[in-house]
Amino acid sequence: MADVVRPQRAATVGCGVIGAAWASRLVLSGVDVAISDPSPEAESIMRDVLANAVRAWDDLGLRTDQRGEWRIASSIADAVADAEFVQESVPERPDLKRAVYAEIEQALPSDALLASSTSGIKPTELQAELAHPERFVVGHPYNPVYLLPVVEVVGGEATASETIERAKAIYQSIGMHPVHVRVEIEAFIGDRLLEAVWREALWLVNDGVATTQEIDDVMTYGFGLRWAQMGLFETYRVAGGTGGFRHFIEQFGPALEWPWTKLMDTPPFTPELVDKIVEQSDEQSGHLDVRELERIRDRNVVGFLKVLEENKWAAGSAVAAQRERQG
């Protein structure tokens, strides 16, 4: 059933950390992938990320013997010429993305779908100059893309509703959990939340209230363990007890009126602030190689996903569905 929508051939344009992780998820899901990226490092990035992805899927107990083929294409046209589905992950510059789309459209089959990994630019803005804007959609993932199931699907003003449905089906066919963001806003859902935390955290560091390590500790030893399984609202529902969410709001809502956060703006990125963050981050994790941190992250996420699958809960269900799909 899933195979009806799962593409046989896809292209990924841009092969940084995100693009390579998309390509890895597609390849492990049995899709042939042509990769386009002008960087000479693209192939080695792809090899590294795919190796991580294979290890993670192995640890998760998913099959890795049904892989599609992958290759580095000689050009964008070469990559997309026979693709049914294109996922673009080039840097977050609207002008660059639009120039890339112009190249893609010259070679892309008319019935193929074109998706962007942008984490915040409105699809209406990105599709403005397309000859076929109706088949353009945003599919915003979270890294590591080969493990985290969520993808935000956002259409622009010119996106066809069938494009949304088809994108959701394609993402599901490669083990993901699409969330359709029905109202087009910049930064969508997740990055709005992330940015709110980021700004507040910058103030805490800027004002000397906490170090990067202390902020991370409060998250990882505390509420982070809640958010890997229940989000904000479900957690607070439980906190409200048997009275449901109304009780929670009655109990805690008024505290929102207190001047507790400093949300008005962002501290300017002065050299002093940048130095402070860089030094604190080095102090915190500088002794660990980034590749080693990635492996630790993946081992932890794999472990969490197994727990959630065993407990038949949220993100675990995406893994269970993928396992069933693999047969």
Added chain:
Amino acid sequence: MADVVRPQRAATVGCGVIGAAWASRLVLSGVDVAISDPSPEAESIMRDVLANAVRAWDDLGLRTDQRGEWRIASSIADAVADAEFVQESVPERPDLKRAVYAEIEQALPSDALLASSTSGIKPTELQAELAHPERFVVGHPYNPVYLLPVVEVVGGEATASETIERAKAIYQSIGMHPVHVRVEIEAFIGDRLLEAVWREALWLVNDGVATTQEIDDVMTYGFGLRWAQMGLFETYRVAGGTGGFRHFIEQFGPALEWPWTKLMDTPPFTPELVDKIVEQSDEQSGHLDVRELERIRDRNVVGFLKVLEENKWAAGSAVAAQRERQG
């Protein structure tokens, strides 16, 4: 060694969800606890929460046969009269807390420590009328207190530095990971971050961009799985690749200048907004009993902590230390 600082006898004042979870952690750590709460439901709340805590510690493979005794005291004075350590968890009203402290001080031994679970009120404000403000400190936990290791330790202007050190040692002796918030601000570290997310999420619901379920899905299928193991800064360090945090800021910092978040204020809690949230939350989780949700949450957190302990990572180290302490 830990036993030098671990109290033999403690008191918890306030026996709601937080107070009962404190009492449970203390009891399971071998401390005798006297509980004060005027509510006739206090004893049954304590029994329920302790049963959850015992199940969770059993699942985690921690010993539960070294328990202290607990009892519901007849008054605050009765509860604290022979306590070495008091943890107050009454509702977040400064006047109420100060009235409770006045009662506590009349009976509390002079060498005992007095801690508050407040999630945001400044200790300087809370200790203002105390006869012995130097032994007062905030110890802000995260629910479920018997599982999540973090506790924010915050002193007020009159708090002695020995009190901070002693509080940290006591919390460590019952398996927690204290983070000393060195600058006294309202909402400390964690609740500043939580509130930033809460406000942004309220706007998303208010503006019809997303439902409570969709917001929670983006978190639990996405970045929540990161924050259970690496916080904001460590995650972004990894995203920055081998260039360290400076590279991350250079790459993504400018996006902060974009008008992506709506952080200036909170949407007014109109009856319409409250109804909307309540209906969406009922739709999302109304079919699940809150007690059942608590059990699912605990099973998931237990699983995550086991993964982290096995991988020798962050919150897992608090469990490992507790295991070693138990012998």
